[in-house]
Amino acid sequence: MHTVTITICGILLTLLAAFIQPVxxxxxxDKITIESLKDLYGPVTFGHAQHIARERDCAVCHHHTNGAPASQEKCLRCHRGGHEVKSMGCKSCHEKQPFSAEQVNGKFKNNLQFHQDKPGLKASYHLSCIGCHKQKGAGPVACVDCHVLTSSGEAFYRAGKNAPDPNKAGKTGHH
Structure with missing residues (x-):
């Protein structure tokens, strides 16, 4: 009797595990290349597989979705239809230009909408990545750890010979 119960429990647990597997x-x-500001910065390569192996929980980064259809009543007000999310990438929820006229006007049209305060794409990367890296004491936290300026970025941010001397940071009122 004991063996039968253990066998049945084992089978049920195996079936349950198969159904609750994430994507x-x-x-x-394995890697994601972020190029949202490619006119100013070179691409940033994100080690997706490395983070999956370390965290073992997609919700650590993908904080509002696991890819499954919305099921909570408050979510279904906007996320109707019951389909799975096509993309769980940051840019599928976070806008590249959150302060564009289109985005701002859209927020005012539906002031009962959730996620009114969600950060734009660039802010979400920085809040999530740097915040987690600081909290765990691992990973890059300084701008230059991830970003390499392109020649356009160099001209935009450094202003050539008119730029403050980075070796005198804090003495000129800049940097």
Whole structure:
């Protein structure tokens, strides 16, 4: 009797584990290249597989979705239809230009909408990545740890010979 109960429990646990598995590993990219500001910065390569292996929980970064259809009543007000999320990438929820006229006007049209205060794409990267890296004491936290200026970025931020001397930071009122 004991053996039968243990066997049945084992089978049920195996079936349950199969149904609650997150997105299959073969559909996830190992690396993600972020190029949202490619006119000013070179691409930033994000080690997606490395973070999956370390965290083992997609919700650590993908904080409002696991890819499944919305089920909570407050979510269904806008996320109707019951389909799975097509993309769990940051840019599928966070706008590249959050302060554009279109985005700002859209927020005022529906003032009962949730996520009114969600940060834009750039802010979400920085809040999530740097915040987690500081909290865990691991990973890059300084701008130059991830970002390399392009020649356009160099001209925009450094202003050539008119730029403050970075070796005199704090003495000129800049940097």
């Amino acid at each position: 299959q590993a073969e559909t996830l990219p």
